[in-house]
Amino acid sequence: MTPPVFDTAAIVRATTPEMVLTAVRDTLIAHAHGRTTVPPPLHLQFPDADGDCHVKAGWVTDTPDFTVKIATGFYRNPTAGLPTNHGLVCVVSARTGQIRAILDDQGLLTAWRTAAAGALATHAMARPDAATLAVFGTGEQARLQVEWLARLRPIDTVLVHGRSLDKTGALCKEFNTLGLHARPALADEAAAADMVITTTPATVPVLQAGHVRAGAHVTGIGTDMPHKSELPPGLFARAALIATDDHQQCLDHGDFGHAVRAGSTTDTSDTPVGLLLERPIERPDGAITVADLTGVGALDAAVASAVLRELAP
Amino acid sequence: MTPPVFDTAAIVRATTPEMVLTAVRDTLIAHAHGRTTVPPPLHLQFPDADGDCHVKAGWVTDTPDFTVKIATGFYRNPTAGLPTNHGLVCVVSARTGQIRAILDDQGLLTAWRTAAAGALATHAMARPDAATLAVFGTGEQARLQVEWLARLRPIDTVLVHGRSLDKTGALCKEFNTLGLHARPALADEAAAADMVITTTPATVPVLQAGHVRAGAHVTGIGTDMPHKSELPPGLFARAALIATDDHQQCLDHGDFGHAVRAGSTTDTSDTPVGLLLERPIERPDGAITVADLTGVGALDAAVASAVLRELAP
Numbered sequence: 001m002t003p004p005v006f007d008t009a010a011i012v013r014a015t016t017p018e019m020v021l022t023a024v025r026d027t028l029i030a031h032a033h034g035r036t037t038v039p040p041p042l043h044l045q046f047p048d049a050d051g052d053c054h055v056k057a058g059w060v061t062d063t064p065d066f067t068v069k070i071a072t073g074f075y076r077n078p079t080a081g082l083p084t085n086h087g088l089v090c091v092v093s094a095r096t097g098q099i100r101a102i103l104d105d106q107g108l109l110t111a112w113r114t115a116a117a118g119a120l121a122t123h124a125m126a127r128p129d130a131a132t133l134a135v136f137g138t139g140e141q142a143r144l145q146v147e148w149l150a151r152l153r154p155i156d157t158v159l160v161h162g163r164s165l166d167k168t169g170a171l172c173k174e175f176n177t178l179g180l181h182a183r184p185a186l187a188d189e190a191a192a193a194d195m196v197i198t199t200t201p202a203t204v205p206v207l208q209a210g211h212v213r214a215g216a217h218v219t220g221i222g223t224d225m226p227h228k229s230e231l232p233p234g235l236f237a238r239a240a241l242i243a244t245d246d247h248q249q250c251l252d253h254g255d256f257g258h259a260v261r262a263g264s265t266t267d268t269s270d271t272p273v274g275l276l277l278e279r280p281i282e283r284p285d286g287a288i289t290v291a292d293l294t295g296v297g298a299l300d301a302a303v304a305s306a307v308l309r310e311l312a313p
Numbered sequence: 314m315t316p317p318v319f320d321t322a323a324i325v326r327a328t329t330p331e332m333v334l335t336a337v338r339d340t341l342i343a344h345a346h347g348r349t350t351v352p353p354p355l356h357l358q359f360p361d362a363d364g365d366c367h368v369k370a371g372w373v374t375d376t377p378d379f380t381v382k383i384a385t386g387f388y389r390n391p392t393a394g395l396p397t398n399h400g401l402v403c404v405v406s407a408r409t410g411q412i413r414a415i416l417d418d419q420g421l422l423t424a425w426r427t428a429a430a431g432a433l434a435t436h437a438m439a440r441p442d443a444a445t446l447a448v449f450g451t452g453e454q455a456r457l458q459v460e461w462l463a464r465l466r467p468i469d470t471v472l473v474h475g476r477s478l479d480k481t482g483a484l485c486k487e488f489n490t491l492g493l494h495a496r497p498a499l500a501d502e503a504a505a506a507d508m509v510i511t512t513t514p515a516t517v518p519v520l521q522a523g524h525v526r527a528g529a530h531v532t533g534i535g536t537d538m539p540h541k542s543e544l545p546p547g548l549f550a551r552a553a554l555i556a557t558d559d560h561q562q563c564l565d566h567g568d569f570g571h572a573v574r575a576g577s578t579t580d581t582s583d584t585p586v587g588l589l590l591e592r593p594i595e596r597p598d599g600a601i602t603v604a605d606l607t608g609v610g611a612l613d614a615a616v617a618s619a620v621l622r623e624l625a626p
Contacts, residue, residue, distance in 0.1 A: 002417040003401070005315045042355040044370055044379060049408050055368055055381055057357055066357060068368055070381050070403055072410030086410045088316070090383055090401070095362050097385030097399045102415065104315040 003090075005102045006311050011109070014310035017116075017151055023302040024116040025277050027060055028245065032274025035061040036298035038246070050075045058297030059094055065308070066094045067301040071107060089304045101308050109307065113299040115144035117273075118221045121243060121291040122195055123152040124276045126217035127283060130194035131156040134185065136206045136230070137199035138162035138171045141221060145197045146175060146182075159185035159193055161206075187211075198222055198230040209234030214286040221293045223255045231255040231290065233264035240287035243273040249294045256292040316403075318415045319624050324422070327623035330429075330464055333616055337429040338590050340373055340615040341558065345587025348374040349611035351559070363388045371610030372407055378621070379407045380614040384420060402617045414621050422620065426612040428457035430586075431534045434556060434604040435508055436465040437589050439530035440596060443507035444469035447498065449519045449543070450512035451475035451484045454534060458510045459488060459495075472498035472506055474519075500524075511535050511543040522547030527599040534606045536568045544568040544603065546577035553600035556586040562607045569605040 006014075030036055042055040051074035059066035071087035078084060087110070089103040103109065118141075133155045135142045146158055158180050162168035168184045175182035190196065191211035196218040200206055209232045212218060220231045236242060236259035244250035251257045251267060260267045273291055283289070319327075343349055355368040364387035372379035384400035391397060400423070402416040416422065431454075446468045448455045459471055471493050475481035481497045488495035503509065504524035509531040513519055522545045525531060533544045549555060549572035557563035564570045564580060573580045586604055596602070 002318045002320045005318055005415070007315045037357055039355050039357055042352050042368060042370055042381075044350055044352055044372060046372075046379075046407050048375075051407070051410050053370070053379070053381070053405065053410065055355060055370060057355055057366070057368060059357060059359075062361075066359075066366070068355075068366070068383050070405070070412065072405060072412075074408075074410040077409055080409070082409055082411070086405075086412060088403070088412055092366065092383070092385065092399075094359050094364070095387070096390055096393070096395055097364050097366065097387040098395070099383065099385075099399060099401055099417075102318070104412075 003099045003101050004312065005104055007104050008106050008108055010311060011103055011105050011307055015112070015307050017148065019306050020112045020116045020303055021120065023306045024113050024299055025120055027299050027302040028117065028120070028274035029278055030060050030274070031246065031296055031298055032272035037061065038297040041297070056297040056300065058299065058301040060298050060302050063301070063305060064094060065091050065100060065301060065305045067091055067304045069110070069300045071110065089300060091304050091308050101312060103304055103307065109300065109303050111140055111144055113303045114141060114221060114295060115148040117245060117293055117299065118145045118197060118219050119148035119152055120277055121273050121293060122149055122197060122217060122219045124281065125241070125243060125289045125291055126195045127215055130217065132159065132193040133195045133197070134159040134161065134190035134193035135197050135199060136161050136190060137222065138164065138167035139199060141199040142171060143174060145199055145221065146180065147178065150180060155180060158182040159190045161185050161187050161190040200230055201228060202230050203228055205232035206230050208232060209238055212238070212288060214288065217289045219291040219293065220255050224253060224294050226253045229255060229258055231292070233259040233262035235290060237264040238288050239290040240284060241281070241289040242270045243276055243291040244270040245273050245293045246296050247272065250292045254292045254294045316412045316414050317625065318417055320417050321419050321421055323624060324416055324418050324620055328425070328620050330461065332619050333425045333429045334433065336615040336619045337426050337612055338433055340612050341430065341433070341587035342591055343373050343587070344559065344609055344611055345585035350374065351610040354610070369610040369613060371612065371614040373611050373615055376614070376618060377407060378404050378413060378614060378618045380404055380617045382423070382613045384423065402613060404617050404621050414625060416617055416620065422613065422616050424453055424457055426616045427454060427534060427608060428461040430558060430606055430612065431458045431510060431532050432461035432465055433590055434586050434606060435462055435510060435530060435532045437594065438554070438556060438602045438604055439508045440528055443530065445472065445506040446508045446510070447472040447474065447503035447506035448510050448512060449474050449503060450535065451477065451480035452512060454512040456484060456487060458512055458534065459493065460491065463493060468493060471495035472503045474498050474500050474503040513543055514541060515543050516541055518545035519543050521545065522551055525551070525601055527601065530602045532604040532606065533568050537566060537607050539566045542568060542571055544605070546572040546575035548603060550577040551601050552603040553597060554594070554602040555583045556589055556604040557583040558586050558606045559609050560585065563605045567605045567607045
């Protein structure tokens with residue numbers, strides 16, 4: 001029997017934010033305690049087509065399924081009327097090796113688990129009374145990070161900083177439709193918000209460490225390769241608490257690694273973000289906190305398994 | 314639109330040995346000339362279930378598709394009435410990153426491309442008048458290596474050496490049904506055949522270097538991980554010509570690597586097997602030749618693409 005293939009429409013119908021938030025929270029905690037298997041990803045490049053392919057696998061120890069995820073990005077596709085990103089998730093039994101299902105999610109589950117991880121980290125680490133949220137970037141993750149954080153706590157004002165004024169305006173309009181109060185902001189003003197989330201593919205920092213206010217929290221989710229850089233090393237030097245979703249991965253290709261190599265912090269200064277989700281953190285007044293999230297493969301396994309339980313109970 | 318899934322029955326109907334032999338030959342030649350992309354594989358282990366999963370990717374430069382192959386081995390499955398191995402091949406466009414199809418081949422294409430590579434190397438390197446063929450091992454590859462070599466050249470006698478006399482007898486019977494003259498043989502007699510192919514998961518050499526005769530050819534295809542070992546270092550010391558399907562891979566986890574580390578040969582003594590397929594080789598009388606094949610990911614891409622051209626022209 002060939003494995004069933006579920007398309008995005010079926011996946012959207014079967015998935016709730018609560019399901020994703022629970023799976024992501026549990027898995028970040030499991031990962032913090034070493035109860036996951038996440039091998040180094042496999043990577044191919046297609047320079048002539050300006051494309052690449054990443055294959056990531058992950059497993060939460062003792063759960064019934066693991067996943068192998070294929071994600072491609074071909075950056076000239078839009079000129080041919082095709083989406084840039086494609087991908088699917090294979091759900092495989094960790095007990096028999098049988099391929100149970102293929103989720104033809106086109107990257108949707110990755111987008112959701114990334115948004116959920118960012119929202120959970122930001123909510124756990126920010127001051128309970130933090131009111132303003134700034135987001136750097138205007139892409140899919142800029143939209144999702146704000147939407148998912150708004151599920152977890154009230155937000156007074158959303159400041160959007162993007163390179164394109166058109167896209168910034170369009171995203172503010174979307175947020176306003178959702179009942180959030182959003183407006184475009186310059187980088188300096190955005191960096192001074194109570195909560196800051198960066199979601200860009202930048203290769204140089206998008207904000208200045210000195211503009212972040214005492215008592216603020218900053219979550220970086222855009223830096224996932226060694227040549228990318230969103231958060232300045234100086235911000236890590238100012239931080240009273242640094243959280244990483246995966247110590248080695250953030251050291252290898254996150255902003256945490258840039259800060260360590262710049263001498264702004266040490267390679268033992270970080271705390272697994274999962275530990276901060278387990279119980280409320282002690283947050284000294286005026287402390288700056290930073291979360292560097294690079295994406296953990298075990299999250300794919302947990303979210304895909306949860307979705308598949310709905311699709312094929 | 315979700316990608317189509319083709320099952321083994323459809324794949325068997327669409328595939329001919331000629332198609333596989335042509336794809337494998339062309340790709341080994343392309344690989345010898347550096348015209349392939351083969352990233353290091355991704356690997357997961359499930360100790361409690363005695364299982365593992367390998368993910369391999371490959372691309373022949375400038376061809377339209379690449380592949381990502383998932384292969385699992387869960388060694389306790391037979392006790393539950395399930396096959397040990399599962400797997401599938403995703404065929405992805407190297408121009409747009411779109412997943413074109415899923416070949417639910419259950420490892421069949423890997424078995425065929427491995428058999429074709431072994432047969433092509435053995436045929437190209439053995440003396441034209443070599444008459445006896447010995448095979449070590451009684452599994453699927455023992456059967457396939459003999460069958461595929463018999464497509465390329467006449468074979469007088471097949472000697473089968475296995476640990477289980479029952480399985481050895483059964484395999485001889487299968488070969489006799491195909492019109493080959495097969496009989497069980499002890500290791501020493503088998504090692505003295507004109508052509509020797511080893512297909513075992515052995516962790517210590519299965520034959521003695523001194524038993525291989527002048528003028529013989531030996532192909533090893535079983536050693537594909539550092540802890541495995543089929544061919545003794547002394548055989549590489551005696552060899553006038555050593556071929557590898559991938560220099561680095563054979564150095565890292567083939568018998569060639571064991572021989573280099575034992576000081577029996579040097580790490581520059583090997584020739585890419587693809588070069589030997591391009592033109593007939595000069596073979597001094599009495600020379601011993603050895604091929605160490607560990608399996609190249611680009612072969613999966615070439616064979617899967619050829620099959621998909623038949624399935625979805």
